[in-house]
Amino acid sequence: MLFEERIMGYAPFFGDWEPVKLISSGESTAVLEIRRSENGMDERCALKAIHYAEKPENGLPEELASLLLLSGRPNVVGCFDHALLDADGGADLLIREELLTPVSDLAKSGFCFDKNE
Secondary structure, three states: OOHHHHHHOOOOEOOOEEEEEEEEEOOOEEEEEEEEEEOOEEEEEEEEEEEEOOOOOOOOOHHHHHHHHHOOOOOOOOEEEEEEEEEOOEEEEEEEEOOOOOHHHHHHOOOOOOOOO
16 A cells, blocks of 8 residues: 555544645655635645654654744744554654645746735
């Protein structure tokens, strides 16, 4: 089974987040666009999934610890939820993050930056 197929098996993520599409994947990583509808509002986020062959010793992978420490600062992707799940003798880390739009997509849509931004 491919890693992204196993990750899809965890859906819905964090209770009510459903997968929209696979953004990218590798042997032990995957990034999905996920969404939920609440009170008629559609919210979208990114789900980053990372497989660790061995469960992290202190229970918190270094990448997640750094992200949590820096989250909320300028130029750092926001981290909203995370879960560390036992999988294949190791662990799968799921992180719900801010979904970013590539600048190239903004340019194609005709979006203009304010000169003061």
